[in-house]
Amino acid sequence: MKITGYSITLFEHSLNRRMGDANSPSGRIRGSSNVLELFTDEGLTGVSFGGGGAGPQIKSMVEGMLMGEDPRRVTGLWKRMVDRAFKAGHDGVVNDAIAVLDVALWDLKAKANDEPLWKTLGGSNPKVHAYASGLDSPLSDDEIEDWYGMMAADWGFKGGKLKVGLDQDADIRRIGRMKKGLERATDTPILYIDANEVWNPKMAIRKVREMEEQFDIAWVEEPARRWDFLGLRRISDQIKSPVCAGENLDSLGDFLPYFHNRSADVVQVSHGMTGITCALQLADAAYGFELPITLGGSPGNMNAQLAPCIPNFQTLEVQNSEPDDGVMTSDIKIVDGWAVCGDKPGTGVSFDPEALAKQKVEKVSASAGPSPFGRRPGAGLWDNPPTKEELAAAASGVNGEHYVPAHGSKTQ
Incomplete structure (x- = not known):
């Protein structure tokens, strides 16, 4: 060939x-x-x-x-x-x-x-533990509870990850709303939080400790800058929750300071880190340090194909239970909170040619990029809560309407 x-x-x-x-x-x-x-x-x-x-x-x-x-x-x-x-x-x-x-x-x-890829990679069990990830900063409190409630009731998720970092009182309140939504599937939901590098170590320690007074936090993701491996270690040493980090690193060399300084308690890898080949190298390196691996979000939840061959795998991030772009197809299904890899040869993730032709563009618009706003002013330096303009934009939902659950009624 x-x-x-x-x-x-x-x-x-x-x-x-x-x-x-x-x-x-x-x-x-x-x-x-x-x-x-x-x-x-x-x-x-x-x-x-x-x-x-x-x-x-x-x-x-x-x-x-x-x-x-x-x-x-x-x-x-x-x-x-x-x-x-x-x-x-x-x-x-x-x-x-x-x-x-x-x-x-x-x-x-x-x-x-x-x-299927999971067999080619040497896996023996296609069933992969997963959690719901909302990317939910723009959602209202009611929408937070409704979205995680839908993911729990309709798809069986028993864990969720909430975006935090800008408003401590709101974050604590919204963790409670996420927990309440997930309780539609379990009495003991797994609660993750993700600050997306917006804190410095001192801020992270103070804020997470306050959250821990009310909730059992399963991990705090990216509580400080990605390359601040000493700061991440400092945070890990001074809070009860595990520190999860690595999402925005690209290579084994980038991760070496994490491994040598025990900067992360949970290591996040993905096929986006120089491919599946490098992701598996990173997982093997973490295994040598007795560190669990979480696999990040991926198109059609494709990262699930890697999990069966990773002995230290913990859980998979799921941002959508099914592809939502109208183009992608996936043989990876969510069943009772687990991602189940199918038997279709390959990664199981492909596309609809007709739909792709209709949505094809010559150049991606700036607002459709993966991080169109870049790093927030003041991040890691001072608290910078959402402005009135940002709150108004968030409240406009999608096309002027609030979030509509895939299997529920529109929130008002």
């Missing part, structure tokens, strides 16, 4: 709810992605989502290194791409290019094996 060509297609879509975090409390109502297809001389096509801003890098790597190669030699091709980027490093947009290509190669390898 040989790689004979490729295709890159950008598309935009409406979100099913307004999404945001401490850096963007007003949220956004549109998202975007990129579909990469790798073609072969045997009629199999590798599919991957991501790398929207890395088109030139993807083109260079496919045409300069992958054309004519056997896609089943995934690890060797991954090493070749990483070595090519050695001098400047493979963080940032180069990382995005290698990551999306690596996923497409693994998709091809599993398809060539005529089996």
